[in-house]
Amino acid sequence: MAHQEREPLLHGERATTEDDEQQPPSSEHSRRFDQLENRLQNGRFTSLEKLLFVVSICLFIVLTVFVGLYARRVYDDRGPSPPLPNPPSHDNETTPLCLTPECVLTAAEVLQDIDLTVDPCDDFYAYSCNNWQQHHTIPEGKASVGSFDSLATANKEVLRGLLSQDFASFYQLVYDETQGNLPDPEKLVDKQNFEMVKNMYDSCMDETAIDDKGAEPLLPLLRDLRDLYYGDGNPISSPNLSKSRLTRAIATLAKNGVKPLFDLFVDSDATHPENNALQVTQAGLTLPSKDYYKNDDIVEAMHDAVAETMDLVFGATKDFGWNKKRANEAATLVVEFEKKLASISDDYEDLMDPVATYNPRTLSQLSKLSPSIDWDLLISYLQPPSSPHQDSIIVTSPTYLANISLELLDKSTPEATLTYLTWRTIRSYVDALGEDLRKPSNKLQSKIQGTNAKVTQPRWETCLAQVDDSVGFLAGRLFVQQKFGGDAKDRADDFIDSIKRVFVERLPDLDWLDDTTREKAVEKVDKLISKIGYPTKTPNTMSPVSLSEYYSGLRVSRDDYFKNYLASRQFDVKKEWQKVGTETDKTQWLMNPQEVNAYYNPTINEIVFPAGILQNPFFSNAYPDYLNYGGIGVVVGHELTHGFDSMGRHYDGNGRLVEWWTNSTSADFDEKATCFVKQYSNFTMDAGNGEKIHVKGKQTLGENLADNGGLGEAYMAWKKRYDSDPQSKKYNNQRLPGLDKLTPNKLFFVNFGRVWCNKMTEERAKQRVLTDEHSPPKWRVNGAVQNSHHFAEVFQCPLGSAMNPKHKCELW
Known part of the structure; x- marks a missing residue:
């Protein structure tokens, strides 16, 4: 699994996520x-x-x-x-x-x-x-407070302060007489990079515009999913046709950063770490772990969140034939589907053995192991046309993938599977929608973490987290210029x-x-x-030109947050799949410079300490x-x-x-x-x-x-x-x-x-x-x-x- 090859000091790959360590x-x-x-x-x-x-x-x-x-x-x-x-x-x-x-x-x-x-x-x-x-008291709406996180909040406030001004003010702050100025061409590129970060942040902060659009920005993705899966709008009776359309639906979601059932990613091959390889591991649960699906109270709260969210998404449009009764039926289908998915998922501790979780399989073997999915079609749909054909994939848990077919997809109705895929899409993108649409998921999260559902984290924290996720190295340059220097x-x-x-x-x-x-x-x-x-290559954080080239495939506008959110996810997926069949780039970083964390990566045998923790x-x-x-x-x-x-x-x-x-x-x-x-x-x-x-x-x-x-x-x-x-x-x-x-x-x-x-x-x-x-x-x-x-x-x-x-x- 990706996480067992990267050992962060804190939970996950970033210390400052809403679902993890909270910020005091x-x-x-x-x-x-x-x-x-x-x-x-x-x-x-x-x-x-x-x-x-x-x-x-x-x-x-x-x-x-x-x-x-x-x-x-x-x-x-x-x-x-x-x-x-x-x-x-x-x-x-x-x-x-x-x-x-x-x-x-x-x-x-x-x-x-x-x-x-x-x-x-x-x-x-x-x-x-x-x-x-x-x-110290735990702030309202947060699940924890820690001295460890004080630094993370201070780092965020540095970026918040920088993004509250224009480029001219930032430039004057950073490039004083002692540091000198950038040459004009680089200064222009630096300005464009700064504006990309600011556009991402400002578009996220414009809650009025986000609320006014409601669920409309998400509907095209949901229509595409439905049309790919059902074609003419009727359930498919042919197993082969269903298999093909299910695969295309999963592939389309994967291109948009949605990971139903499993996560396909590209990383160093553990036995040949000089090369990148396709890998697959389990994914797709709404609740934090399989253990939560045994808690009736939490499962009921999940049911309510699914029903309320789907009703808000589909209730305002006519082309899905939605009604109140369907909300409850859809939520029941999702909950039952995920219960089965949880039951076949491996325990976390079983995924901690790098030898047991290294299982190379050819696509032919994978098709026999998990026949409900056309694996060759899935891979060919996702990888760039110029990439060499991939005939193998490293599997974390062959038993899990086998049960995806035998115990889940083969025993689920087409309607149940589509409803689950629809929910996973909504779940992945609901944070980019208006406040009313986010409330049911926030309520579920509050139930899980014991927080006050009526209080949410400040919007600026949410938006800086999105900046980290989408243009993290660009933001990292701003942070390093302001906070990391001397002989540190x-x-x-x-x-x-x-x-x-x-x-x-x-x-x-x-x-x-x-x-x-x-x-x-x-x-x-x-x-x-x-x-x-901070990284000095791929990209070089201190080079405006290098950063511009790294993010050259991403376009960010000032007035459309959902579009930016979608574009950044598609950009990340495309960039990852461009690594298929290439040599491992040992200069890449898996964390942003502003993060308060550190990690060890065994396939490169490296230890990494971002500027954010050197405070x-x-x-x-x-x-x-x-x-x-x-x-x-x-x-x-x-x-x-x-x-x-x-x-x-x-x-x-x-x-x-x-x-x-x-x-x-x-x-x-x-x-x-x-x-x-x-x-x-x-x-x-x-x-x-x-x-x-x-x-x-x-x-x-x-x-x-x-x-x-x-x-x-x-x-x-x-x-x-x-x-x-x-x-x-x-x-x-x-x-x-x-x-x-x-x-x-x-x-x-x-x-x-x-x-x-x-x-x-x-x-x-x-x-x-x-x-x-x-x-x-x-x-x-x-x-x-x-x-x-x-x-x-x-x-x-x-x-x-x-x-x-x-x-x-x-x-x-």
């Missing part, structure tokens, strides 16, 4: 400090402002004194701590104190988040996040190199890893590609190293470890799916991995109505291994530098004011914990457990520190305490 208010501190810093650097303060600035700094210092007294009082109230098993090599008193404005503000933010009354050895997540949770890329490279070295240096200490496998593991790390900030609280040029390593350093280690987790380990240094482990070492790996499966399967979350739902240890195994490995690697890389530089002369490990009891060693872990502070509805928590390959935030933190000897030493946790159990799971 942005960090006012970040914006205020950025403005302060810019004015300082550019000498734009008046005399009065300079005086006020000095006074402010004095107040900050006074504040830290009180903060320190408070922190000391809380610690003293807790009584004496047990002796430290392995004391740090130098203590907090010898390290210089940082009194810059950002250090003062950062110290205050740390104290505002953590709860010093909690014993970190009992519950480190509570220690790191209790006060944060008290100060060089410093990130430095973090990556230090963590890679630690990973390799530790390999000889792993007695379960034999020499042959260890040698190939070192080779894989040596061949690891790292990408930071506070993960990374800051003014941060001490222990905060940066506890933030972005753990992210780097996480993605590196994905190359050696339960899935990534099956790919060699060239990205080839091949068995490069010896049998004995492979068996030892599986035994150690089983420990993590059992450990995380014992963790639970509240799922509502007093129900406790267990984390799926097998489903989350790869991410749990990456979390544990990443934490250990980042800590060892930082500690090595810290111990070599007691006076913080080479590396910045200066102390934060007012945090005398929180040594740099402790603050490394504190920043790791703070990154995952989160609140979500019980319904959302349940959805995440059922559908996400990541553990819930609480267990991403506590699970990792439970297994960390370093954590137990730093926080003096007694053996047998909750965060220092006698038996730890260990791998990398």
Whole structure:
């Protein structure tokens, strides 16, 4: 599957989707400090402002004194701590104190988040996040709020601000005297690119125009679907003719980005990663997973949403012969069809094995396996005429495709199948229609996630998400020009190199890893590609001409959002199918520069860190190293470890799916991995109505291994530098004011914990457990520190305490 070849830090390929992590208010501190810093650097303060600035700094210092007294009082109230098993090599008193404005503000933010009354050895997540949770409420209409998402919202607001002005204002903002200007031809192209992004955003923001059009923009797609399927308007009795028309209908929907029954896509061939190959995996459910179809309450809500939406779409037109009675009948057909589809779908955890899900089949074999669909016709209809003929396809689950024919299509009436395809089309495009048409689906989503259906996310957030989806690299250029510069890329490279070295240096200490496998593991790390900030080819984000060429097949207008929405989907599908039969382009990125996420791609053996995540609280040029390593350093280690987790380990240094482990070492790996499966399967979350739902240890195994490995690697890389530089002369490990009891060693872990502070509805928590390959935030933190000897030493946790159990799971 596509998702198992790309291991994002967060759920899905983008962290900021409406159905996933929700966005809290942005960090006012970040914006205020950025403005302060810019004015300082550019000498734009008046005399009065300079005086006020000095006074402010004095107040900050006074504040830290009180903060320190408070922190000391809380610690003293807790009584004496047990002796430290392995004391740090130098203590907090010898390290210089940082009194810059950002250090003062950062110290205050740390104290505002953590709860010093909690014993970190009992519950480190509570220690790191209790006060944060008290100060944050889930916004109305949202399912969660998290410190992780604050950065995503801040990034969105950067783009929102840029798109609220014209190109001349943007150009003046970005290209000041220090940067120089673009040559006239490039400036013209840059202006055209800017206007494309702005047109997409502005057309989405024009809700009045969208509402006035109602369902009319969608009707041509639905008429085409009906005519392709039924021809003269009567049900087809001939099986062969039905097969041909069903295939053409599915192909037409696929060209428009609709994925009923299955998802056809193009990606690197796992056994020949230098080439792209056609692949197919399951798809087509309305509800988040097959588990939800066993919940009568949710299924009833889905029925109502389908009926209401279809009635709104077809009720205003006469050529579909619609009436109120048909709405209920159609919804019943859709629900029953999807129940059957859910019953034959694989569980998520069964799709986590890259070997079991790699099943090449010729089109002839596929036609015998799933005869209800003309696979040769389907492929020929979708691929460009100039592409070489494709005779094979990689199948994630042959059993699923077989049951599509035997258990679903062969046992469903033509009317039921068409009604399902019609609903999938409406579902895929309803977000581009007016508010009234969106309400039923929003109500269903609110039911699933436990939110207030009467409150929706701000329109500007919705429209920026669409900008990301349709012209993400163009928007990425705007973001990078505004927010990513200085030596951020060089410093990130430095973090990556230090963590890679630690990973390799530790390999000889792993007695379960034999020499042959260890040698190939070192080779894989040596061949690891790292990408930071933004793509420099296909397209080059910093080149207006390259971006223009990349999006040359897309046309965006200012006054027709639905047309833009449809065009962007067709553009994406066409661009993907142009890769059929071509060599893999290793320069391509699978995320936009502005995204707050990261990923590992095993078929290229690469780790990728967009500019969007290289910001506070993960990374800051003014941060001490222990905060940066506890933030972005753990992210780097996480993605590196994905190359050696339960899935990534099956790919060699060239990205080839091949068995490069010896049998004995492979068996030892599986035994150690089983420990993590059992450990995380014992963790639970509240799922509502007093129900406790267990984390799926097998489903989350790869991410749990990456979390544990990443934490250990980042800590060892930082500690090595810290111990070599007691006076913080080479590396910045200066102390934060007012945090005398929180040594740099402790603050490394504190920043790791703070990154995952989160609140979500019980319904959302349940959805995440059922559908996400990541553990819930609480267990991403506590699970990792439970297994960390370093954590137990730093926080003096007694053996047998909750965060220092006698038996730890260990791998990398």
